[in-house]
Amino acid sequence: MKKKIVVGKNIEFSYGNNKVLDDVSFHIDEGDFVGIIGPNGSAKSTLLKLMLGLLKPDQGTIELFGERLDKFTDFQKIGYISQNVRDFNQMFPATVEEIIGINISPRKGMFKGLKTEKKVKVEKALKIVGMDKFSKDKIGNLSGGQKQRVFIARALVNNPKVLFMDEPLVGVDQDSQRSFYKLMDVLNKEHGISLVMISHDIGVISKKVNKIFCLSNGKVYCHDSGKCDCSNMLKDIYTDNMSILLHHHDSGQGDG
């Protein structure tokens, strides 16, 4: 039986009087590649932040690697690419090496550079994402796709077991998107890293992932197989005016 990476039970969350998640349960297994989709304002980022403990649920419990979130301290197991890094200041004065290195030893050492073994870790992470030649470059001088790879390398530098990504493909060109999914495939299949990402591109993501969480009206509809004929569900979520591209998968089990 696969290990559970994230388990959410009966989650409720509100912004003021607006309940955005209503009695939601879900789980993510080891090796999963999960796509989170839904219309704007459907609480995709909220769900991701709840999984990470950046927000606290009003009701319900979330466990990461079998531990309740408030007790969880093994942050090395988690890699996270937030929306903030995408919108970050282009003039931010930092090299690629500095940005990645800060994730290895955020609390150790004073005003000094990286030690050799840490430099090796940075180089390794950059090599995985194909950016090893850019370690001394200023982050703001890189293209959107290159920056995105650096942020992935930053998340990978501690050898995480799961990678959470909040809309990593916004503002990235088609070529970079293709190479992004190739990289995700390598991370998922070769490195055994579970992946959780928010995306607006249902057509593409449904072909790449093995499990989809569709969010609508405070509910999460999880499915991961061809057993789930989700045409009606997606029409409910995105309304009849949307052109729905159906997706089916060869294996796996529906979750709800």
Added chain:
Amino acid sequence: MMSYEFMQKSFIMGILIALIVPTIGYFLVLRRQSIIGDTLSHVALSGAAFGMITHIYPVYTATIFSIIAALGIEGLRRKYENYAELSLSIVLSVGVGLASIFISLGNTQGILSYLFGSLALITSKDIIMVVILGILTFMTIMIFYKDLFYITFDEESAYLAGIPVRFVNLIFSILVALTVAISMRIVGVLLISSLMVLPVATSLLITKSFKSGLIYSNIFGIVSVMVGLVLSFYLDLSPGGTIVLTSLSILLLVLLIENIKNNQKINKKDQ
């Protein structure tokens, strides 16, 4: 010039301030919070005025007022998460309101020296206070340097890396308050935020890395303070003004050099 005792004191204080103010300013600018310096300096002014009317050493009262204000800003920022700048406006209004009341209560003749800075009025007590608080501030920045770097870059990821973000933010707010309070004697409350921002703005034009950006900010800060103090002495002008205008001159000079360099690059490409 250096045979005058007050100039020796000014230079000691100046060097410390030139190391601390742009360092704090560097993190503030990158966190897009550079207006905090302005807000706290107005509150510090009310603190100094309060000290004058109550016959307490004004730097003490300014320090306490600034720290309370910094904590207030942090608290209000959580209340108005989507309107963070609102917390600054509220605290600034309180600072100006209190300052005007305290000044109108009288016995605040020396307040002008706190507005624009003064060399002649620096006492040994000022020096001791600046040295202690300056070393404390600088050491704390060194200890929390990496945490501050991470939080400045991406607060959420910093939290997930195990950094106690709230605690570090709180410490940083207190450091900003201390910096304002110890710099007001020489730079003046109205010009502290300029010394926080201008050397950093210059540094951002030329730096490639986070660490070198911080070092450049300090170098530009030291040059501004040193040249500013000399000009203040020989031209008999307020030190705050000469320091800030020197800092601005350096910024304009670097902008000019960078523009020339860029034009040369474009010309080379065209050829």
